[in-house]
Amino acid sequence: MATHKLLLLPGDGIGPEVMGEVKRLIDWLNSAGIAKFETDTGLVGGSAYDAHKVSISEGDMAKALAADAIIFGAVGGPKWDAVPYEVRPEAGLLRLRKDLALFANLRPAVCYPALADASSLKREAVEGLDIVIVRELTGGVYFGEPKTITDLGNGQKRAIDTQVYDTYEIERIGRVAFELARKRKNKVTSMEKRNVMKSGVLWNEVMTQVHKREYPDVTLEHQLADSGGMMLVKWPKQFDVIVTDNLFGDMLSDIAAMLTGSLGMLPSASLGEIDVKIKKRKALYEPVHGSAPDIAGKGLANPIAMISSFGMALRYSFDMGDLADKVDAAIAAVLASGLRTADIKSEGTTAASTTQMGEAILKEL
Amino acid sequence: MATHKLLLLPGDGIGPEVMGEVKRLIDWLNSAGIAKFETDTGLVGGSAYDAHKVSISEGDMAKALAADAIIFGAVGGPKWDAVPYEVRPEAGLLRLRKDLALFANLRPAVCYPALADASSLKREAVEGLDIVIVRELTGGVYFGEPKTITDLGNGQKRAIDTQVYDTYEIERIGRVAFELARKRKNKVTSMEKRNVMKSGVLWNEVMTQVHKREYPDVTLEHQLADSGGMMLVKWPKQFDVIVTDNLFGDMLSDIAAMLTGSLGMLPSASLGEIDVKIKKRKALYEPVHGSAPDIAGKGLANPIAMISSFGMALRYSFDMGDLADKVDAAIAAVLASGLRTADIKSEGTTAASTTQMGEAILKEL
Ligand SMILES: CC(C)[C@H](C(=O)O)[C@@H](O)C(=O)O
Ligand SMILES: CC(C)[C@H](C(=O)O)[C@@H](O)C(=O)O
Numbered sequence: 007m008a009t010h011k012l013l014l015l016p017g018d019g020i021g022p023e024v025m026g027e028v029k030r031l032i033d034w035l036n037s038a039g040i041a042k043f044e045t046d047t048g049l050v051g052g053s054a055y056d057a058h059k060v061s062i063s064e065g066d067m068a069k070a071l072a073a074d075a076i077i078f079g080a081v082g083g084p085k086w087d088a089v090p091y092e093v094r095p096e097a098g099l100l101r102l103r104k105d106l107a108l109f110a111n112l113r114p115a116v117c118y119p120a121l122a123d124a125s126s127l128k129r130e131a132v133e134g135l136d137i138v139i140v141r142e143l144t145g146g147v148y149f150g151e152p153k154t155i156t157d158l159g160n161g162q163k164r165a166i167d168t169q170v171y172d173t174y175e176i177e178r179i180g181r182v183a184f185e186l187a188r189k190r191k192n193k194v195t196s197m198e199k200r201n202v203m204k205s206g207v208l209w210n211e212v213m214t215q216v217h218k219r220e221y222p223d224v225t226l227e228h229q230l231a232d233s234g235g236m237m238l239v240k241w242p243k244q245f246d247v248i249v250t251d252n253l254f255g256d257m258l259s260d261i262a263a264m265l266t267g268s269l270g271m272l273p274s275a276s277l278g279e280i281d282v283k284i285k286k287r288k289a290l291y292e293p294v295h296g297s298a299p300d301i302a303g304k305g306l307a308n309p310i311a312m313i314s315s316f317g318m319a320l321r322y323s324f325d326m327g328d329l330a331d332k333v334d335a336a337i338a339a340v341l342a343s344g345l346r347t348a349d350i351k352s353e354g355t356t357a358a359s360t361t362q363m364g365e366a367i368l369k370e371l
Numbered sequence: 372m373a374t375h376k377l378l379l380l381p382g383d384g385i386g387p388e389v390m391g392e393v394k395r396l397i398d399w400l401n402s403a404g405i406a407k408f409e410t411d412t413g414l415v416g417g418s419a420y421d422a423h424k425v426s427i428s429e430g431d432m433a434k435a436l437a438a439d440a441i442i443f444g445a446v447g448g449p450k451w452d453a454v455p456y457e458v459r460p461e462a463g464l465l466r467l468r469k470d471l472a473l474f475a476n477l478r479p480a481v482c483y484p485a486l487a488d489a490s491s492l493k494r495e496a497v498e499g500l501d502i503v504i505v506r507e508l509t510g511g512v513y514f515g516e517p518k519t520i521t522d523l524g525n526g527q528k529r530a531i532d533t534q535v536y537d538t539y540e541i542e543r544i545g546r547v548a549f550e551l552a553r554k555r556k557n558k559v560t561s562m563e564k565r566n567v568m569k570s571g572v573l574w575n576e577v578m579t580q581v582h583k584r585e586y587p588d589v590t591l592e593h594q595l596a597d598s599g600g601m602m603l604v605k606w607p608k609q610f611d612v613i614v615t616d617n618l619f620g621d622m623l624s625d626i627a628a629m630l631t632g633s634l635g636m637l638p639s640a641s642l643g644e645i646d647v648k649i650k651k652r653k654a655l656y657e658p659v660h661g662s663a664p665d666i667a668g669k670g671l672a673n674p675i676a677m678i679s680s681f682g683m684a685l686r687y688s689f690d691m692g693d694l695a696d697k698v699d700a701a702i703a704a705v706l707a708s709g710l711r712t713a714d715i716k717s718e719g720t721t722a723a724s725t726t727q728m729g730e731a732i733l734k735e736l
Binding site for chain 2: 079082091094096100124126127128147148150153154155158161163164165166167168169170172174199201203204207208209217231232233235236237239240241253254256257259260261263264265266269296
């Protein structure tokens with residue numbers, strides 16, 4: 007049995023708690039002889055800043071580069087609001103994405119039937135919802151230069167951010183979306199603002215070419231990002247795979263996640279290019295939710311998004327699709343049994359702490 | 372009685388139809404001696420392109436600069452998808468905003484009680500909703516330079532858009548938001564992505580200063596634009612005034628509009644700085660909805676957003692708040708009577724065409 011090297015980066019806030027439940031699952035998989043994971047742990051975000059005044063240390067970056075997959079908790083919190091921009095908690099996550107070239111961020115927005123009523127949307131609008139947002143993750147306004155604040159004198163400053171996209175960046179994220187659609191409902195909706203942004207014009211053009219050249223069997227639609235956002239709120243089920251740039255993806259995937267009523271349940275995968283020689287790709291898996299500092303350390307956090315992110319690792323990094331299916335089924339079974347953490351608690355269900363939820367899922371497995 | 376000069380720019384799609392109902396209202400106000408409006412008409416968007424191969428002619432720009440207010444319909448449609456970027460329909464609107472320095476875009480998102488069920492959100496989430504998005508409209512990524520597509524050779528192109536904000540631009544839009552909040556629930560929520568964008572850092576800093584220096588009596592909160600978007604979907608009533616940049620404002624205001632279930636009902640105002648000498652400001656009023664080419668020319672369009680935008684003109688440009696209140700009341704009364712255009716039709720209500728709706732509102736007045 008191959009040994010897989012995992013780097014666990016719990017991060018801040020509820021990160022360590024939810025990571026604890028993944029650790030429990032990994033330990034069990036190892037001891038039951040189902041898989042062989044070698045785990046190491048590192049610091050990222052505010053906790054890295056507290057320890058070494060950076061958002062991730064060079065040592066941990068080296069571990070990240072050497073790992074087969076990174077399992078990431080969450081970063082940030084008001085405690086670090088005043089730290090310098092360059093070493094703010096988020097910088098650690100952004101550096102991991104960039105230095106590992108994790109350009110493809112897959113964010114499923116799935117409405118768990120047991121939770122359909124937790125959505126602010128009407129049940130009929132979200133019941134059965136199953137879409138994926140494919141977000142470009144290493145380009146655009148997140149990383150483009152110049153990115154500066156200049157003092158102009160007279161009490162005036164000028165801030166500049168730059169959105170940059172090259173053809174190849176759009177092509178490769180397009181391919182990820184089309185490939186994924188082929189395994190799903192075969193439909194891709196590309197969103198940009200071509201009526202205002204030149205990067206939107208190029209995005210639209212390149213998506214259209216990739217589609218025509220390589221994926222004519224998949225349905226491709228284009229929407230402006232603003233009206234796409236509207237449509238997402240109005241009738242999300244019209245979508246299958248949405249592909250969009252880094253900043254629009256940030257906004258739209260958060261909105262899609264909130265629609266489902268299952269924010270504490272949604273995983274994500276950030277993937278690099280497949281290295282054809284070793285048939286491997288760099289990858290980082292993280293829950294869509296944030297570090298929720300207000301509930302940290304209280305046993306209130308929902309570990310499902312984190313466990314489900316580990317499930318995505320099994321599927322996308324280790325070719326253990328069957329085991330990933332079992333993890334998903336265990337989560338569904340525990341929810342069906344009525345167990346709920348505080349964020350998804352409703353009348354007639356049974357309250358569970360972070361640990362109790364993790365243990366119940368493990369028992370189900 | 373002072374004469375007010377209006378420039379009507381119906382634009383494309385349903386623009387001319389809904390503008391027709393405003394024209395009817397203006398004619399009545401003039402003939403009843405309630406007000407004195409002098410109207411002129413121009414072309415913008417695709418219709419301007421069809422006539423003179425530009426998105427707005429120099430002649431119409433001159434009229435716009437000379438008018439006391441511009442009443443704008445909507446622009447765009449698939450017919451002009453292939454026209455050059457520089458003369459695409461939207462360019463006309465963007466030029467009006469920029470050349471008239473209409474930096475403050477006010478977009479109320481109000482849920483009409485009679486329409487609460489038309490929202491995809493649950494009634495309790497939107498009933499009574501009344502928020503305003505104050506969007507910066509002449510800066511940011513919409514107008515920043517460089518804004519280019521360059522051919523790099525090897526089949527590669529590079530697209531660049533630039534987000535630029537100066538201190539004074541953030542200050543003046545902040546003031547509009549704080550002033551407005553003082554007349555409302557006294558709360559402003561500023562949204563940016565300071566964890567990723569330098570313009571977000573400056574935005575946050577300047578809003579905080581303006582608040583401290585000039586509006587300490589107003590409550591100011593800061594949210595990241597992605598989680599702000601989430602909160603908007605989860606529980607929109609937590610907001611009063613939201614102030615944000617051009618691109619986030621584009622996304623967030625469309626989402627807020629869709630939440631209300633009243634998209635065809637929502638007006639907007641785009642305002643310039645007040646010229647202290649003549650106590651006047653440049654202004655453009657337009658519905659939030661688009662040109663809806665699919666239903667154009669069929670008498671199906673809802674004229675309420677357009678009429679209500681004219682109501683905002685009465686209020687913000689001509690100091691006729693009482694008359695504006697009457698227009699709002701007439702709209703509410705007609706809705707309460709059960710009359711509905713196709714977009715908001717539900718069981719047990721009476722169908723009305725664009726014209727029938729316009730006439731009914733006028734009769735109510
Ligand atoms: C934490 C932050 C830098 C990050 C982003 O903006 O990408 C987060 O919002 C996300 O969506 O993963
Ligand atoms: C038509 C388009 C250029 C415009 C924008 O992006 O600002 C529209 O979406 C709006 O919100 O007014």
